[in-house]
Amino acid sequence: MDCKSRRRLTTILTMLCLGALPVTLAAAELDRDVLAERVTKLSRGTQWKPVSAVPVNFLTHHPQGMVKIGDTLFVSSVEIQQPTKRFPQPVDGYDRDTGAGVGHLFKIDMKGNLIADITLGEGSIYHPGGIDYDGKYIWVPVAEYRPNSRSIVYRVDPETMKAEEMFRFADHVGGVVHDTDSKSLHGVSWGSRRFYRWALDANGKPTNASEAPEKLRTLNTSHYLDYQDCKYAGKSRMLCSGVTEMRLTPEAAPFRLGGIDLVDLADGRPIFQTPVLLWSAAGMDMTHNPVWMETSDAGIRGYFMPEDDKSTLYIYEAEVK
Template sequence: MTRAFLTTDRSTAWTLVERVPLEFPTYHPQGFALVGELIFMTSVEVLEAPEKYPEPVDGYDRTPGTGIGHLLAIDRQGRLIEDIRLGEGTAYHPGGLDFDGQDLWVPAAEYRPDSRAIVYTVDPTTYEVSERFRVNDHVGGVVRDRTTGQVHGVSWGSRTLYSWTPTGRQLSKLANESHFLDYQDCSYAAHGKQLCGGVTTLPGPDNTSYDLGGLALLDLRTNRILHEIPFPYFSPTTNHNATRNPVALETTPTKLRLYTAPDDGQAPSGTELQIYETPLR
């Protein structure tokens, strides 16, 4: 997959080949992990939205709100197989997740920056949830490096890049030198690399806004970007860029395939799996 992604560029043509409706509550999708014939999707159900404070309170810029964290096991036809609850108290926002060949690694954080998070593993067969460690920051996504065993994570807006041991001892904390994308979801991509998708919302004319979406390949050892491309494709039902939230890449014998789910359950047509393909070169 890494080699296939390196052949893409800003002129690569992607085709939306399939739209699979998810006809169950999907809330606000966050991340994907592909495990055999199942797709695991994290999503946050917001019961009471966080509200901005007029001035910071105890170092926070907003209230925590209330909600429920979900890890949804879905088959490739879009049917719900299992709804796994994640989180604790105000840490109800699950983020980008990764499958390391044995377990799913998933964070659940408070829905505000500079807060706290719990990193879990989930058995993809039994759905058993195990707490691994806690972090004094909002962790929006994690990836397990299969070459070192280390766990890598991103903060709110991916402005800080972390690495930890599997038991949570912090190994590094670095500012993200790239300001092109806020990474929303990352997955391990072999040989010590991760593939990330995300967006940056930019102001447009006449009080409009524009979601600049893209994909990036990073070296987990150095956090250096090895390859990145814009992704100028949008949901057919909303103005959301396709890489707004969950993304997952896989290869077939002839295609590079991208799974996306840019729309929330509250959208007019609900959430769809929107699947793009481009021929392998």
């Protein structure tokens, strides 16, 4: 290496250390890969140690998805103004009406304070789902609050909180993941029973969104969890958190078991699955709705917001070797 090249490398390294340059995509991909590998070392016996519990200082409604960018959280949530009502018999293929509500994307600091709030959706399409961050944009699906319905997928600039509609789709998309390696977007349906894949062009627009949904779908072969919030985990994998509810009798209160799956985006099959044996004092499983996970010195740090309205941000760490 000549002196000029050496000086240039030294300057870049110095700027990185001082925070003058953004984290590179390669570094972000490496962190996702490390997180995915550490997840595969979790087990039912893993001890999750509490780090903190931060009260969220505003009405959160019904939180759905979460990403953490630096020291800022972004949380999608549905404000239910009129609950849906089930029909005695299906009507036009639907088992319930649309209800009414408002979709939100909150920007929150780590002390639980609201920085910004934008609304997403239109008319009966008001239910945001699980969200993902691709290094530049936050991807947010908003759907009708009923299965087999319709959705709008947005991407949001986290700095300006400006939302751009990317496409519409003829099914309930309850969560999205942006595969930055294959330049594709992946969605999960109501209850995550179906997976969808959309190829993206250079502007982030899908090239196949107009195709019939059945041509784009892969059936979920795992019935252990209903995925609530998924994130891209590198190497064409997604890390999904969710819950399964069980009742001993129809009248009994549900027992909620949360967990996480590492899923191969090529065929929709789980690579690794494990329960997460954490519950709030009110009995909500920690992976019930918004979840963010990242690497830490100990192994994995998880951020959870399972409760509605008066939410708490629970932070736990798991040591993995």
